[in-house]
Amino acid sequence: MVEPAYQATAGGALDVDREFYSRLASGHAGHELVEAFEIPIRSGRAWTVPQGHLCRIVTVEGPQVGDLNVWNRHDPRERLWASRTRQLQRAHVSTFDRLWSTLPFLRPLLTITADTLAGYGTDADGGRVHDLLGTRCDPYVNRMLTGEDFDFHCHSNLVRAVLPYGLTEFDVHDVLNVFQCTGLTAEDRYFMAACPARPGDHLEFFAEQDLLCALSTCPGGDLSIPLWGPDARDPIDVCHPIGIEVYRPAAELLDGWTPPRRAEYRALHGIRLPEGQPSK
Template sequence: MANRAAAYRASPGSPLDIDHAFYDRLAVASGRRRVASLEVPIRDALAWEVPAGHVMRICTRQGAQVGDFNLWSRHNPRERFWASRTRQLQRSHVSTHDRLWSTLPYLRPMATITADTLADYGVDEDGGRVHDLLGTRCDPYVNRLLTGEDFDFHCHSNLTRAVLPWGLTEFDIHDVLNVFQCTGLNDQGQYFMKACPAQPGDYLELFAEIDLLCALSCCPGGDLSVDLWGGDTTDDDLLATCHPIGIEIYALDDDLLTGWAPPTSPDYRGRHGLRQPAEDWTARRKDGCC
């Protein structure tokens, strides 16, 4: 396969052209203090807030486990993580220095990965990589489609329950970052999943570029060493592969953030080709029309 250049490339000074040295300092800095330590139970999900300028660590404290991760702007849930655009701007499996981007019309980095203990996993003999943006969350609708049975604790369902206290619903759940998940495409272009390579103590750290609401589901498939569908897999087989996931949040000393500011959205001032002058719309609104 030809090593073609990426379609989306960083121009100097663009948000893709990040200051590696700044984020590398955050990864090793002693000027941080832990302000929260949480745990996502097996086959369940948790939602939490992360203020801008803080670091969150997602960690496999007890053993390998896949997590399905969603993000929203804390103050505007219409702005949420955009997995497909992140896949285009960054890559199909993310790691250190990659950014997680938000939906239109906001289109700005929500978080930047500062540390990844699985960064050296690379590409395995099957073409598998970790921290996947190729697939999305498991859900009860696909389960019903494939098996004819109902199961209420898929990642989609877990995330739905987790965000209810923040006034969000199933319609706010979106395509995920599959943290610690090892996936790829086979020779037929079909999506495959492999056993999670994480060990106790592995982690992914992200710097919050804006105020975030986050949610993470501990996948009911555990470390994915057992097939979710097909064969003779039983629920007890899957349950034996499940572990909780830890969440830690760190505040950073002010001097570490010198020169940093939350990112802004692109200053697009066009009207998507609409010909109606803006002042006409303003006048019609004032008149109570439309």
């Protein structure tokens, strides 16, 4: 059996303290709810999650895909690095997986603490949930494929959501497709299947840093209706809102936890400094 390229060693960066994150998940009844809201269908919203808090993404009425972006609240140049997260974790994430940030930071933005769809596993077609394989739908591809304009793709929803925080379209990046079921065909082509989530299903994560998050409720809803191709039609009937809940855990539950430090590499990629110039 082939082994993954990136493997955890005891006490190393990929060795997650499962006891700590399990304690956070099991102590949910004692957490303090500090914010809760719903994101309506075909829209987006941004919100902050303080370091050391938990955030829960919930399907409140029915199956619905959500496209998630994450940044360091204080420096949006540090943001989700989807491709590296696929390599360090996996292409479909679940409990104890982390979302990693871009260079030169390379540290966990968040760690998943609970996933009610963890038992879904792999379906008969090879589909799995919480997808990092694909990215957000956008009006540029839609125009290319259909010749029509539509302003409520996930990319556009995320663009509008982050404007109040001083971010722009250039800050919107590859996403975690929460609740989305995807895989690769026998021809190694990307496919999307109907979302298996039901009311009350949730994905919960622990903020390793002060975070700015943004989520779009995908205009494709649960993706049970094709968005492009000969059978495409408007899937508005399978669109549902998504709930967001932010919790402050009891202080004692954070005993032993320290925020992640940015990557230790401090060299200059082989570039020499002028003589006498300090390197740090």
